[in-house]
Amino acid sequence: MSLTIDAPARPESGGSATVPPERRRSHVGRERSRIVHYATWIVATVLVVGPLVPVVWASLWTVPLYDDGGSFTLRNYRDLLTDAAWWTAVRNTVGFAVLTTAGAVALGTLLAVLLRRVQMPGARLYRTLILGPVVLPGLPLMLGWIAMYSPAGYVTSWIDSNTPLPIFWNLYSVPGMALVAIGSLTPLMYMVVGSALSTLDSTLENAARVNGASPVRALFSVTVPMLRPGILNAGVITFALSLEVVGIPLLLGTSSNIDFISTYLVDNWSNEFPPRQGLVSAGAVVLLAVMTVLLVLRNRFAGDLARFTTTTGKPTASRPIAIGRLRWPMTVLVGGYFLITLVIPAIGLLLTAFTTVLTPYIDPWDVATLDNFSTVLDNPVFRRSIVNSLLIATIGGAITTLAITTIALVAHRSRFRYRRSLQYVTLYPRAIPGIVTGMAFFWSFVVIDPNGVVRSSLWGIGIAFAVRSLALGYSAFYPALAALGEDLERAARVSGADWLTAMRTILVRLLRPAMAVSYVLLFVALFADYDPALFMVSPGNEVIGLTMLNLWITGVAGPVAALGVVQLVVTAVVLGAARLVFGRISNG
Amino acid sequence: MAELSITSLGKSFGDVRALDDVSIVAEEGKLLTLLGPSGCGKSTTLWSVAGLHTPDTGAISIGDRVVYDAASGTEVPPEERQCGVVFQSYAIWPHMSVADNVGYPLKLRKVAKQQRRERVEEVLALVELDDLGGRYPHELSGGQQQRVALARALAYQPRLLLLDEPFSNLDAKLRERARDWLRDLQQRVGITTVFVTHDQDEALSMSDRVVVMNAGRVAQIGTPEEVYRDPADGFVADFVGSINLVPGEIVGHDGADIDFVVDGTREAIRVRVDGDVRLGPGRLGIRPETISIVGDIDQPGTVRGTALERRFLGDHYRQTIGIGDARVAVQTHLASIPDHPVLRLPDICKVFPASEPTAESSTNPNSLETT
Ligand SMILES: Nc1ncnc2c1ncn2[C@@H]1O[C@H](COP(=O)(O)OP(=O)(O)O)[C@@H](O)[C@H]1O
Ligand SMILES: [Mg+2]
Numbered sequence: 001m002s003l004t005i006d007a008p009a010r011p012e013s014g015g016s017a018t019v020p021p022e023r024r025r026s027h028v029g030r031e032r033s034r035i036v037h038y039a040t041w042i043v044a045t046v047l048v049v050g051p052l053v054p055v056v057w058a059s060l061w062t063v064p065l066y067d068d069g070g071s072f073t074l075r076n077y078r079d080l081l082t083d084a085a086w087w088t089a090v091r092n093t094v095g096f097a098v099l100t101t102a103g104a105v106a107l108g109t110l111l112a113v114l115l116r117r118v119q120m121p122g123a124r125l126y127r128t129l130i131l132g133p134v135v136l137p138g139l140p141l142m143l144g145w146i147a148m149y150s151p152a153g154y155v156t157s158w159i160d161s162n163t164p165l166p167i168f169w170n171l172y173s174v175p176g177m178a179l180v181a182i183g184s185l186t187p188l189m190y191m192v193v194g195s196a197l198s199t200l201d202s203t204l205e206n207a208a209r210v211n212g213a214s215p216v217r218a219l220f221s222v223t224v225p226m227l228r229p230g231i232l233n234a235g236v237i238t239f240a241l242s243l244e245v246v247g248i249p250l251l252l253g254t255s256s257n258i259d260f261i262s263t264y265l266v267d268n269w270s271n272e273f274p275p276r277q278g279l280v281s282a283g284a285v286v287l288l289a290v291m292t293v294l295l296v297l298r299n300r301f302a303g304d305l306a307r308f309t310t311t312t313g314k315p316t317a318s319r320p321i322a323i324g325r326l327r328w329p330m331t332v333l334v335g336g337y338f339l340i341t342l343v344i345p346a347i348g349l350l351l352t353a354f355t356t357v358l359t360p361y362i363d364p365w366d367v368a369t370l371d372n373f374s375t376v377l378d379n380p381v382f383r384r385s386i387v388n389s390l391l392i393a394t395i396g397g398a399i400t401t402l403a404i405t406t407i408a409l410v411a412h413r414s415r416f417r418y419r420r421s422l423q424y425v426t427l428y429p430r431a432i433p434g435i436v437t438g439m440a441f442f443w444s445f446v447v448i449d450p451n452g453v454v455r456s457s458l459w460g461i462g463i464a465f466a467v468r469s470l471a472l473g474y475s476a477f478y479p480a481l482a483a484l485g486e487d488l489e490r491a492a493r494v495s496g497a498d499w500l501t502a503m504r505t506i507l508v509r510l511l512r513p514a515m516a517v518s519y520v521l522l523f524v525a526l527f528a529d530y531d532p533a534l535f536m537v538s539p540g541n542e543v544i545g546l547t548m549l550n551l552w553i554t555g556v557a558g559p560v561a562a563l564g565v566v567q568l569v570v571t572a573v574v575l576g577a578a579r580l581v582f583g584r585i586s587n588g
Numbered sequence: 589m590a591e592l593s594i595t596s597l598g599k600s601f602g603d604v605r606a607l608d609d610v611s612i613v614a615e616e617g618k619l620l621t622l623l624g625p626s627g628c629g630k631s632t633t634l635w636s637v638a639g640l641h642t643p644d645t646g647a648i649s650i651g652d653r654v655v656y657d658a659a660s661g662t663e664v665p666p667e668e669r670q671c672g673v674v675f676q677s678y679a680i681w682p683h684m685s686v687a688d689n690v691g692y693p694l695k696l697r698k699v700a701k702q703q704r705r706e707r708v709e710e711v712l713a714l715v716e717l718d719d720l721g722g723r724y725p726h727e728l729s730g731g732q733q734q735r736v737a738l739a740r741a742l743a744y745q746p747r748l749l750l751l752d753e754p755f756s757n758l759d760a761k762l763r764e765r766a767r768d769w770l771r772d773l774q775q776r777v778g779i780t781t782v783f784v785t786h787d788q789d790e791a792l793s794m795s796d797r798v799v800v801m802n803a804g805r806v807a808q809i810g811t812p813e814e815v816y817r818d819p820a821d822g823f824v825a826d827f828v829g830s831i832n833l834v835p836g837e838i839v840g841h842d843g844a845d846i847d848f849v850v851d852g853t854r855e856a857i858r859v860r861v862d863g864d865v866r867l868g869p870g871r872l873g874i875r876p877e878t879i880s881i882v883g884d885i886d887q888p889g890t891v892r893g894t895a896l897e898r899r900f901l902g903d904h905y906r907q908t909i910g911i912g913d914a915r916v917a918v919q920t921h922l923a924s925i926p927d928h929p930v931l932r933l934p935d936i937c938k939v940f941p942a943s944e945p946t947a948e949s950s951t952n953p954n955s956l957e958t959t
Contacts, residue, residue, distance in 0.1 A: 030665055415642075487679035490640050493666040494673040495693035495740065505692075509683050 029498025037416040054443035059281035066446045076278035089264035097242035099178035108189025119320045121331045133187040137528030140564030144345030147352045158360040172256045183341040189234045196230020215321035236298040244433035284436045295431035352561035372562035385547040392462045393527035400466045401519045404473045430471040434531020442535045464532040469525045473518045480514030520578040591616040591780040597646035606632045608804040619781045623791040624801035630784040639666035672741030674751040678733045680725040687721035693744040711739045749781040822940040833871040834914045841865045852912025869942040876919040878934035889933045
């Protein structure tokens, strides 16, 4: 072992290559890191919590905030709580939410157990298929449901005229709307329960089997009961999502005058004259309070971010259970589920988009057309919607990804005093219903931007969408950050890097793949979102989802379906390209 | 001259008292080792020095600069402390080449490109990685990664070199070589070094001074010989090397000679002890290699036992001999011994109080209970 070079003990004693003596570096590094910490915290808090202030204010004020004067009042709340229509809407919404929760959680749990723990032909295909409705925009498929299963729909009419079977469903009712919601929420519940399932220790199940329990019995007596926390968590999520739905009641409730909380608020805002904006704000505050309670409840059930870190541990290599001959009827049953909830509605959407009229009495080939697509391209509203949504998705997705990265680094990798609160601020938008976000930003812009410059530009809607997507992007991003050892940045710090430099040169570089995955997910979410736009839309800043909703209600089916197809195709292309580039998209 | 001095450092994590009144002084150019079982607060001490943890109380100064002082609220951030740190995980940045990793601290200090390249080459040569500058971390073996971490820590000529269990991820053979190599390098470079380990062999063979820590406190500070030959308490005795702590009672004494009755026996053994003597229950500390098996019971300091177990450990045998209730380990070169051998205890033994924490409850790989 030969050492030819003696490195000096001290900077001043010199080496063959000289390093300048350590500068007493000023406090620049410390200061600028602090500035970034505070700026991040202030911006995030202002954007997430800030807009809620004017909503509360508007609900407690006698006149709309854009009018002068006014004084404090509780009348809006009294009006709301004494309005019979409000209580009808609450009853409808709660009934709908209960049915949806029961159905989606039961089906989601069943599918999670069947597809992940049971040997069944086609399980791999099913596991891929079920991801579709989670990542693809939900509205086009919902239109496919209506085209097929509504009272005048293709399937309904066909069964009615060609079979003696009774039509026991009616989509234009509360249980009917719950059916549609179950169809769209079950895949999400499958994922929530499925991730709980994969963190379960399979040794307990094996222990039951060693003790003589049959595989199926072990599954139902050990595994399913242990899933209870996961199921409870899934239940709260579905219930909360059902309370805030807008699309379903607008599409299916309008014709039969079934109001939900969301449509009650929208109606009183835009269809009453004069608009009852104080009352609507009061309703929004009540809804927000309920959702907040539900979020707190959910965090009790599932330690919020801990959930993500435990799943990065060792994968439990439990083998699926053999169920013998039963596997054939099971696979047919599951196949039937996909046929009814996915394949037939998708066909319905395509048929609507590619025909002039869709009914079982006319051969679709006779009425096949591409007119609907040329309408989409020619009509300025459709065209603007596509361009606007693409702009929001690409630019908003990029800005939101950067914001989430910054927030996550400050919240988890700094010693900033308020770092914990920053995490809660980022996750809170999950509890804010989309229409409340929209209303919140509407009022905020009324207060800070009375001339409506931002509000009428795409930035207004874009910011609202971005804030709403923070929690989603954050949950996709966080596991990658948690998996990076803290020694990496500690090594940079002791090498002489201030916090900001350590983050920039080490962590951000290493997190690039996670940022890319977040970007793709945010792109997809922003491209499909429409709830907040209900209160913010004005001619010129339409977005795809809302345009589809508004025009479908007025009876324009073909071009709207064509727009839906465009939305699906763009999303699928982006996801497919991302898959090619990154090997595979996140497991989400 | 003291290059590093730690004064009355205290730190709690919630209810866990990670550091309790820790005071340590490291002399310039010397290698100081923090030795103790896992969880005793070694890393917390090291990180407090580097500025990666904020202690609750106490003070730290490096050279003439106070880098932490709870009383005055002084806290210098890690980037200004000039400590080169080698982490247990190495923490080599996977997205940078070896040369970029090593050059990073220099780049931050705005060293000109040419000088930077020269210095990186110089340091890589120092750690014998001359030709690997262009490689990426995943193309290196564990031992090479560890040397890259060392090169990076030394690149900008820091005042202190801090190493947190740097060898724990190497296999046994490599570890022994790395030990000699690092010691050699440290002495050549002459940098003040604080080395953390839970391995007593490492600590004894490398250090100028050893700080034995136990449950957040300093149990003893001394040269390797001092902590081995004259342990301050039963914990140190047990953790550093292996020792028999034979329970019994001191029934009488005559100056430094005591009469010790092992629990479960009746006859007293007369041995000479070091330190204060107090009548009553106590534990006699005897290292296995200091006991010999003799033929004659009549000498002072001998006792007859019962052979219970024999284990072959390569260069010696470890015999377990029952004396009353105690099981005493004896190191011999004899393959076979009588069923009731006579043990001769060393000329001078040490007595420890009857009950105090020992390393047995923690994870000492050298504890007799596990060998
Ligand atoms: N970040 C932390 N949060 C909570 N407890 C900690 C943290 N770091 C260390 N501890 C606790 O402090 C004690 C000392 O830890 P450490 O200094 O890492 O021990 P060592 O390096 O000697 O193994 C342990 O009980 C450990 O659990
Ligand atoms: Mg440690």
